[in-house]
Amino acid sequence: MGSIIIALPRKDTAGKIKEILLHHGFRDVVVVPTAAAALQETGRLSHGIIISGTKLSDMDYTDLLDCLPRYFDLLLLDTTQNVSYRRQPGLIAVTMPVRVLEFVDTVNMMLQNLDRQVVKRKGKKPRRTEKEENYIRNAKSVLMERNHMTEEEAFRYIQKSSMDTGRNMTETAQMILTLIYNEI
Template sequence: MANIIVVFPKLEDAKSIRNILTRNGFNVTAVCTTGAQALNYTEELGDGIVVCGYKFADMHYSVLHDYLPEGFQMLLVASRQYWGECTADDLVCVSMPLKLHDLIDTLTMMEEALARRRRKRKAQPKQRSEEDKEIIVRAKETLMERNNMTEQEAHRYIQKCSMDSGTNMVETAYMILEIMKQ
């Protein structure tokens, strides 16, 4: 479930949008009246959707959009006359007057896209630094030298120890190097 931040200049408008969204099963994390408040919440959250109006007391929606962290999307609720200014590719717009099913369908679509990106990000293997690779190579070489293992056997041994102890391979390789020093 995505974190949703609702930002409108009038608190009553923001609360009514929040109520609509929560009644329809969305997780509204915060209700704000300024862009600065919304940015504070985005720093605490990893990703999510910002549902906002066109202009706030402290900034324009485009400024807020530019400052949003990478994992956030924006849903602009504004009249069609402002849509011509919406040049960002990742900005989604819903027209005023607001139709409930348009808002719900659009947010559902955005939430699904966010979930797909999360899954894709988790599926990618984490890249190791050169230092981390060097530690693993040294641990394998040590195991190969002292225990007469092949490179593949040493790698599997480090993997198994890593899985058994619940640590990553770099930490396990470092522990092996420390133990073998003695």
């Protein structure tokens, strides 16, 4: 699960929020007094959320939001009248005073969403093997030689054929090579 960074200038408020989160099963919770310290913490973590007010001693929340790494979101604590105006990607706002269960549910929802994004990122297709690269390279060479294509045109042809047939590029390259060598 992702990490939680509490960036609030008042230690007592930050401490209470940390206690609530720890009590509800969150483990990786860090308290920092400034936005710079929060950003420094993000450098050592893979993903998570920063809980902050609208103003920190060194930065406004909008500047902090602009500096956040890709897999970090901001949970903004604000007054009721201002929350409805805070609409930005990567930002969720809750009203103060906060209801404990709603707050915990919001934190949990945000972390689960980030966890899913990180899993998707890690679940990307692996790189092609050398053998697969050779098939594609040979198919490009044949297309370039026989059909007078540039390397880019040959690659695009294999890529488009792959998408049109629903096969991966290696299978398409093998098919091209098979068709061409069966003609000989």
